[in-house]
Amino acid sequence: xxxxxxxxxxxxxxxxxxxxxxxxxxxxxxxxxxxxxxxxxxxxxxxxxxxxxxxxxxxxxxxxxxxxxxxxxxxxxxxxxxxxxxxxxxxxxxxxxxxxxxxxxxxxxxxxxxxxxxxxxxxxxxxxxxxxxxxxxxxxxxxxxxxxxxxxxxxxxxxxxxxxxxxxxxxxxxxxxxxxxxxxxxxxxxxxxxxxxxxxxxxxxxxxxxxxxxxxxxxxx
Ligand code: DC
Numbered sequence: 001x002x003x004x005x006x007x008x009x010x011x012x013x014x015x016x017x018x019x020x021x022x023x024x025x026x027x028x029x030x031x032x033x034x035x036x037x038x039x040x041x042x043x044x045x046x047x048x049x050x051x052x053x054x055x056x057x058x059x060x061x062x063x064x065x066x067x068x069x070x071x072x073x074x075x076x077x078x079x080x081x082x083x084x085x086x087x088x089x090x091x092x093x094x095x096x097x098x099x100x101x102x103x104x105x106x107x108x109x110x111x112x113x114x115x116x117x118x119x120x121x122x123x124x125x126x127x128x129x130x131x132x133x134x135x136x137x138x139x140x141x142x143x144x145x146x147x148x149x150x151x152x153x154x155x156x157x158x159x160x161x162x163x164x165x166x167x168x169x170x171x172x173x174x175x176x177x178x179x180x181x182x183x184x185x186x187x188x189x190x191x192x193x194x195x196x197x198x199x200x201x202x203x204x205x206x207x208x209x210x211x212x213x214x215x216x217x218x219x220x221x
Contacts, residue, residue, distance in 0.1 A: 004029070004119035006214055007128035007135040011176045011187060012091065013148040015198060015206065016123045016141040021072075022207045024121035027214070032114040034124030034131070035094065036074050037107055039085035040067055042093035044076060052096050059106040067110075088171060095175050098125070099182040126185035128193050137217040139210055140189035143199040145173055 006023060010016045017033055024031035041062050042052065050057045068075040073082045084090065097103055104126075111131050114120055124131070128138030143151075149169035156163035179187040189195060194213055198206050 002134070003115050003117050004218065005115060005127075005132045005135040006119070006121045006137045006139070006210065007132050007193075008121070008123040008139045008141050008210070009125055009127050009129070009187070009189075009193065010123075010139075010141040011145075011148065011179070012172050013152040014142050015148075015151060015203065018203055019141060019206045019210060020121045020123035022203070023210045023214070026207065026211060027119060027121070029119035029121050030114060030116055032111065032120060032122040033069070034111055034122060034127060035091075036069070036085060037067070037111065038094035038098050039090050040074060040076055040081060041065065041103070041107070042097050043081060043085050043090055045097070046093065052093055053100075055100045055102045058097055058100060059102040062103055062106040062110070065110070088168075091175065092171070095178050099178065099184070101184045104130075104184055125179055125187045129188070129190045130185045137210075137214045138190065138193035139196050139213065140193040141196045141198060141206070142189075143197065145169060145176065147199045148172055 006020075006029070008016045008020045017035070020033075021031050041058065044065060045052060045058055045061055048061065050061055052058075066077050073080055074085060075081065108131060114122065115132070122132065128135050146169065149165060149172050152168050152172070153163050153165045176187065196206060196209055
């Protein structure tokens, strides 16, 4: 019997991580934030002096990562790095290295290893198109760039960080363009993914939408 996977892909700051984690909790499934893996890899590279354009060096580093997830916390070599990898700078570095095919290939097995019973909910850019192409449900979760910048702005202010709305918007648009334009596993809505546009939708409604779609997709309706 195959283990169920719900793949939620979409652009930066769309809220897909929050929705995916809540869906996982509701179903009692495991949760994988694949963006965190790219962020940790970029962070580890910077710590160890591996250049962000050294494709072979990054791929080697990725296969040897001592990485552990525990709720929202991420551990690298036994050290909590959750805050360090969730900065805007770490997101930019992750987006840069994510364009390198050898690094993406090196991370495939690591990501697939998170598929464990009773099921997995995962979010990223290519979870449905590449990593778990046989997922039971594929969702492309998005919102307008303005709404996403506004959500990110509020999140940062809430955490006590400085933030500038127009700089955030520009940064998001640059990141979207880079993630969508790369040759390997670009950010895109595939034909078999259902579109969830959340510009005018709250978290609870988005979570319910995914749960209903999963019930239908898995033939439980
Ligand atoms: O979801 P996020 O913002 O934490 O992801 C950070 C970067 O990692 C994103 O800009 C692109 C890259 N990424 C990717 O290429 N593929 C994934 N499955 C997840 C993230």
